[in-house]
Structure formats: C-alpha cells, structure tokens
Amino acid sequence: MEALGCQGYVHSTESMACLEGPGIRFLVFLSGCPSRCVYCENPDTWSTTAGSLCSVRSVLEKVRRTLPYMGMPPCPTSIDDLARECASRSDSSTTYRDMLLARDEAAEGPPPSRGGLSVSGGEPLTQHTFAASIMSACKRLWGMHTVLETTGRCSLPRVVYPEVLPWTDLVLLCIKGTRREKYESITRVSGGWDHMLSFLTTLHQMRKPWWCRYVVLPGHTDSREDVDALLELCVEHGKGLVTEEQPQAPSERTLGRVECLAYHNLGEFKWHELNEPYPLADVPQCNHDDVRRVCEWIREGLRSHGMGDVAVTGDD
Ligand code: SF4
Numbered sequence: 001m002e003a004l005g006c007q008g009y010v011h012s013t014e015s016m017a018c019l020e021g022p023g024i025r026f027l028v029f030l031s032g033c034p035s036r037c038v039y040c041e042n043p044d045t046w047s048t049t050a051g052s053l054c055s056v057r058s059v060l061e062k063v064r065r066t067l068p069y070m071g072m073p074p075c076p077t078s079i080d081d082l083a084r085e086c087a088s089r090s091d092s093s094t095t096y097r098d099m100l101l102a103r104d105e106a107a108e109g110p111p112p113s114r115g116g117l118s119v120s121g122g123e124p125l126t127q128h129t130f131a132a133s134i135m136s137a138c139k140r141l142w143g144m145h146t147v148l149e150t151t152g153r154c155s156l157p158r159v160v161y162p163e164v165l166p167w168t169d170l171v172l173l174c175i176k177g178t179r180r181e182k183y184e185s186i187t188r189v190s191g192g193w194d195h196m197l198s199f200l201t202t203l204h205q206m207r208k209p210w211w212c213r214y215v216v217l218p219g220h221t222d223s224r225e226d227v228d229a230l231l232e233l234c235v236e237h238g239k240g241l242v243t244e245e246q247p248q249a250p251s252e253r254t255l256g257r258v259e260c261l262a263y264h265n266l267g268e269f270k271w272h273e274l275n276e277p278y279p280l281a282d283v284p285q286c287n288h289d290d291v292r293r294v295c296e297w298i299r300e301g302l303r304s305h306g307m308g309d310v311a312v313t314g315d316d
Pocket residue numbers: 033034035036037039040041042043045121122123151
C-alpha cells in the first residue's frame with residue numbers, strides 16, 4: 001500500500017470524539033479551507049499548512065493505539081506488517097479482521113457497537129488525496145466505519161468526489177445557507193453553493209448515507225423561509241430514489257439525521273489571535289428556544305413528506 005507514505009497537513013486529532021458520527025470516533029482535522037464562514041470556530045484551520053506535515057502511516061499509528069476506545073480489539077500488528085498482510089491476501093482481509101469477525105460471532109446478542117474514523121477540517125476535500133488515503137487505509141486494514149464532515153467544496157468536483165466517496169460510509173454535510181445569496185453571505189467566498197448542490201446530487205446518485213448539519217444563526221438562518229428551503233434540499237436529495245416500479249421505502253432513504261447546531265461565539269478569541277475582525281460581534285448567541293423552534297419546524301416538515309423516521313437533533 002504505497003498510500004501509507006502519502007503526506008498532508010493535519011491541524012489536530014482527537015481520540016475520543018463523540019459528535020462527528022455514530023459511536024466513539026478517532027477524529028482527524030485536516031488543514032485548509034477555502035471558505036471564510038462568519039461563525040467559523042476554527043479559523044486556525046484555514047491555512048493549508050496549519051498544523052503538522054504527517055504521513056498516512058503516522059495518522060494510522062495514532063488510530064491503531066486507540067482502537068479499543070472505538071469498541072474494537074487491540075491490534076498488536078504494526079501498520080506496515082498489516083498492510084503487507086492485507087496486500088498478500090486476495091480478499092483484502094487480514095488477521096485483524098478475522099479476529100474482529102470471530103469476536104462478533106462469539107458475542108451474545110447483537111455485535112458490539114463500534115465507532116470509527118471521522119475526517120473533518122477545515123474543509124477536508126482541500127486535501128482530497130490525503131483524506132481518501134487515510135479513510136481507505138482504515139477501511140482496508142481494520143474494516144473501520146468512516147465519516148467525512150464536509151461542505152462539498154473543492155477545486156475539481158468531478159475528480160475529487162469519485163476519489164473520496166467510495167471510502168466514505170457516512171457524510172456529515174454542513175449546509176451553510178439554503179439559498180445562493182444566503183449561503184455566500186455566510187461563507188463569504190463565491191462558488192460554494194454550486195459545489196454543495198453538485199455534491200448533494202452526487203450523494204443522491206450514489207445513494208450515499210448522509211446527515212445534514214445546520215447552524216442556527218439568529219437573524220440569518222432561523223426564519224420559516226430558511227427552514228422550508230432546507231427541507232426542500234433534504235427531501236429532494238435525501239428521500240431516496242423513487243421510480244414507478246419501485247415505490248419509496250424508508251430503507252432507500254439516504255438522509256439519516258438533521259443536526260441543528262446552535263450558533264455560539266466560543267471561537268471568537270481565535271479570530272482575534274489571527275488579527276481577523278470577528279464578523280458577528282453584534283449578533284447574540286443562539287438560545288435553546290431558537291433551536292427548539294427550528295427543530296420543530298424541521299420535524300413537522302419531514303413528517304409531511306413521509307420522512308418522520310429521520311432523526312432531528314439539537315434541542316434535546
Ligand atoms: S467550512 Fe468550516 S472550517 Fe471552513 S470557514 Fe466554514 S466553518 Fe470554518
């Protein structure tokens with residue numbers, strides 16, 4: 001696996017993340033983001049060279065040490081040995097994966113729940129080859145569940161999406177705004193809206209499971225009109241493919257969850273450290289009632305489209 005030597009910039013990692021996908025996860029924040037969102041809480045990830053230059057191998061080494069946190073057995077084999085073993089078997093399985101399967105088979109009741117790897121940023125598609133290499137290696141070596149948190153923005157969608165998405169089990173798509181002007185007033189760089197639509201279309205065509213992440217920003221994204229437009233995107237791209245021969249069934253649904261995130265200004269100090277003016281200095285933080293109202297509208301809208309089984313979180 002020559003991809004083990006592939007290098008990229010990692011802003012930081014977290015070994016016990018629990019908000020970026022199901023279960024306990026190893027979270028990698030990749031450096032670089034072309035957007036300049038008004039509420040960004042991690043402007044220190046914007047530079048493509050923020051953090052440290054790392055190889056895929058060195059990221060995997062960190063992942064290997066934390067496998068038991070994710071509900072997986074320890075892996076005593078080195079990354080290089082595991083990769084060699086994987087390459088020498090025609091079915092890509094390894095003794096580690098055999099061990100995992102044997103453990104699941106021996107377990108009483110349902111298999112133990114597992115977390116996995118989540119790749120975020122910045123915008124992880126800025127370093128698409130590095131992101132794809134980390135995810136593909138985690139899948140091939142350990143059969144790990146992978147999550148990509150993204151806005152879908154990148155320089156060459158036709159190249160980047162097919163490179164990354166085959167290794168992604170679940171996408172957390174950050175929808176910054178629900179109409180072009182609104183989206184671009186929040187991200188402050190043009191082009192992101194078209195990329196998001198193109199990404200949503202690709203997810204729909206690939207039937208890729210995704211969760212919607214939506215920041216509730218008072219006065220900007222919390223009106224009834226904003227939420228109705230969000231619902232339109234979610235229904236059109238998340239309901240599943242409907243054909244005359246194959247009527248809609250919940251199992252075809254690609255949208256699994258809508259997560260409403262309350263705007264807060266906890267990252268404001270980082271803007272000051274970077275000598276960047278904070279654009280929302282006069283905007284109040286979002287309160288629980290704002291989020292509850294938005295969540296209720298979303299639930300109501302999803303139910304009216306026969307998608308009441310999609311989880312809506314944020315006000316719990
Ligand atoms: S996409 Fe994320 S990292 Fe990039 S500016 Fe927006 S909030 Fe910040």
